[in-house]
Amino acid sequence: MNKNNLYFNSKYIWHPYDSIVKPLPCYFVSSAKGVHITLQSGVQIIDGMSSWWSAIHGYNHKKLNQALKKQIDHMSHVMFGGFTHKPAISLCKRLLNILPKKLKRIFFCDSGSVSIEIAMKMALQYWKALKIKKNKFLTIRNGYHGDTLFAMSVCDPVNSMHNLYHNVIPKNLFSKQPQISFQEKWNICDIKSFNDNMMKFHHIIAAVILEPIVQGIGNMQFYHSEYLKNIRLICNIYNIPLIIDEIATGFGRTGKLFAFQYSNITPDILCIGKALTGGMLTLSAVITTQKISDIISNNYPYKFMHGPTFMGNPLACAVASKNISILQKGLWKQQVRCIEKYFINNLFLMKNHPRIKEIRVLGAIAVIECYHFVNLKLIQKFFVNHGVWIRPFKNIIYLTPPYIIKKYYLKKMIIAIKYAIQNNRFFIL
Ligand SMILES: Cc1ncc(COP(=O)(O)O)c(C=O)c1O
Known part of the structure; x- marks a missing residue:
């Protein structure tokens, strides 16, 4: 058999x-x-x-199973277009409770890669709404953000699948990989390559995107918390949104609930997934600021143009809420x-x-x-x-x-x- x-x-x-x-x-x-x-x-x-x-x-x-079983008797799924429900609302409340105050608007989606697509689309639609032409993303070498085409465009251009698809994926901008590791003494020179790129290309950069502290399956390096702090400062100087990909690192893996907390920063757009449901179901989310979501919503086409079929799936939301309540106990x-x-x-x-x-x-x-x-x-x-x-x-x-x-x-x-x-x-x- x-x-x-x-x-x-x-x-x-x-x-x-x-x-x-x-x-x-x-x-x-x-x-x-x-x-x-x-x-x-x-x-x-x-x-x-x-x-x-x-x-x-x-x-x-046991508790995650119970949350699923309880939810399945109410409803497994309804479309999120035109409907809402308790599991999604409860999960949003819990997420807003554990995230920095500035991150206020939540968009649910299905997988990590798709959340990256959405975060990048949000940044593009934000600039379009402002009628400013910006369509490049700046990131660092040896990053990994998923396998879909747009996500691949910000994965490492050499040590990833870039080569296979180079003629179809958009061309983005890459700074050197940070050299100073998490435990080493910080040296401001580490940020030079990023800063140079920003100085040169800020007029076309729609957003900066990177994994916080831990570069996952790029090559599993841990960079210095000051590096990310400086990235935030530079993004502020040029008024460019910072997308943080916490898909792998989120929910405690690095010793902080979110790895960006090592640098005491707040992203403008945050992607979470993987451990969001405690590994029970596929669910991800993109969370952004009021500023970005309002600018998108107050300008043509007056809505954000994305809507997956299984958006806000009640089973996934219910189990994610339970997962967060377990994490909130702090063990x-x-x-x-x-x-x-x-x-x-x-x-x-x-x-x-x-x-x-x-x-x-x-x-x-x-x-x-x-x-x-x-x-x-x-x-x-x-x-x-x-x-x-x-x-x-x-x-x-x-x-x-x-x-x-x-x-x-x-x-x-x-x-x-x-x-x-x-x-x-x-x-x-
Ligand atoms: C940092 C990071 N971003 C994005 C992804 C893509 O997530 P998914 O596999 O759920 O599409 C991964 C997956 O390993 C990841 O580690």
């Missing part, structure tokens, strides 16, 4: 970043609870990924701090290994940057055989476990990584 299903899967179902002709192996999951993922074979593995930054409270969470701070401490005390012992270029830790994120790319198929199999779910990319082995994880399980993951890095077979030399 399992074999048949895996065969069917490999023949007919396309998986992320994979070939349908020669796909990577897939592991058949039958259930997941807490930090454990149970495979069809009965084997349980420990989750080190939170399903790509989303399942922050672990799987099959996540202690959990993330414990994970960070464990990573610092145990991972850095490996830092002199000749395979390892650098180890970085921030909040519940650990990054082991190697000199060589991994052989994903082999290293993944090794990790599963060692009872852990870790999915590296390029030369990066990283951990973003659910906040509820216990030290014992972190230890198991670190031991598996220690063994893996000893083995040449798992790397493309």
Whole structure:
């Protein structure tokens, strides 16, 4: 049965970043609870990924399940055009409660990438409303903002899919990647490339967009909080909206509820997704200021031109509200701090290994940057055989476990990584 299903899967179902002709192996999951993922074979593995930054409270969470079950008996979905409902209103209230006061207007959407599209459209429509011609976006190298075409246009122009689609995606502006890391001493020179670009191109820049502090799957670097602070100042000088992409970092992952809080700034447009529903359903949101939303709404065509079918889905909103109420109890701070401490005390012992270029830790994120790319198929199999779910990319082995994880399980993951890095077979030399 399992074999048949895996065969069917490999023949007919396309998986992320994979070939349908020669796909990577897939592991058949039958259930997941807490930090454990149970495979069809009965084997349980420990989750080190939170399903790509989303399942922050672990799987099959009782309160999140209850929120969904309760909502499903009322209604699963109604269109958001012309209708509103309690789950959306409750979620908006909760979001406004935890966000800076300046961020007042919420637009719901379905996924992280789509929220980036919407944020960029908002910036474009804002300038159009002001009758000022600006249509470029300024960002930094090695960023990642999603896989849709407009989002790809602000991903790294070399280390992303840019090359494949270069003739169709819009051309945007890129500053050097920040060099000073989160823990290092700040040096104002780091902002020079960004500042130069801004001086030269501010007349055509519609908005600045970047991930706050942690550059995710670009190459998992953590830059200095002063860098973002300076970006905010420069955007203020040139009166250019700042879009912050908190899709990966939002909801506590870095040790702050939102990573931009390390820099004590407020964005003009904020994108959130992934952990918004505690990893239960797909939902994202774009939140902006009264100034931007009013300028868009008071000028032709007197409305914001976007409206996904599943906008404000009641099930997703209900579970997101519950997720935020769990976060508001505050336990996540202690959990993330414990994970960070464990990573610092145990991972850095490996830092002199000749395979390892650098180890970085921030909040519940650990990054082991190697000199060589991994052989994903082999290293993944090794990790599963060692009872852990870790999915590296390029030369990066990283951990973003659910906040509820216990030290014992972190230890198991670190031991598996220690063994893996000893083995040449798992790397493309
Ligand atoms: C920073 C960032 N922005 C945007 C996205 C895209 O989100 P989604 O995969 O939900 O479209 C991701 C996904 O990994 C991300 O990490």
